Amino acid sequence: MGNKMIGIVGGVGSYAGLDLIRKIYDHTDARSDQEHLPVSMLSVPHTIGDRTEYLLGVTDVNPGRSIAGVITTLVSQGAEVIGIPCNTAHASSIYDVILEMSPDNCKIIHMIEEVAREIVSSGAVSKIGLLGTTGTLSSDIYKDTLAGYGIEVIYPSADIQSLFVHPAIYHHDYGIKVYSNPVITKARDDLFMAASYLSRKGAEAIILGCTEIPLALTEGAIDDVPLIDATTLLAKALIRESQAA
Structure with a gap:
């Protein structure tokens, strides 16, 4: 077959x-x-x-x-x-x-269920950070899915989300949806900063929960915290x- x-x-x-x-x-x-x-x-x-x-x-x-x-x-x-x-x-x-x-x-x-299965199968993780669009965060789709496995999902603060993460994806002057190849440095820097924030808040791994974000954050980890590429x-x-x- x-x-x-x-x-x-x-x-x-x-x-x-x-x-x-x-x-x-x-x-x-x-x-x-x-x-x-x-x-x-x-x-x-x-x-x-x-x-x-x-x-x-x-x-x-x-x-x-x-x-x-x-x-x-x-x-x-x-x-x-x-x-x-x-x-x-x-x-x-x-x-x-x-x-x-x-x-x-x-x-x-x-996609979200596949990410959850990977996180659960990879070992004992209790707190996961999430970078994504404001729509994804507002829907709580990752939070609700991973709660079933006893895993807490943490978001960037409201200010970081509205001033840095969401514009890094959508902004008409530098967002990844406008400049995808190559990604503008400001978009990458803002996402890197948000990932570092989640690391300081105790995230043991960070989900790149918008398919634009892996175009900017291509490394495997930030601050020694693994990045989980949902697209992969x-x-x-x-x-x-x-x-x-």
């Missing part, structure tokens, strides 16, 4: 989809072109509203509907395993709509499910 085609929802943000494809190839044990996994990505960002704006009530248009439409197209092209490289899209009010409106003949990988864990899960009999 051949490997299942991986479908990637692009445009959430756009470089996050490219980063996910790269990490799929980086972690696939392939010795030739033909041994790499089949991957299809559809990036139509103009059709998908901002997930954080929806969660914060700026708009009442649920982006889950458009994401489900992209998944439907990917499945029509042969995709059987789906990855959504956007942490915020996994907030229940969005993700539930995605599940409801997507075809039944595909498996959608839940999504890539590994997609490989696993693609290769499953």
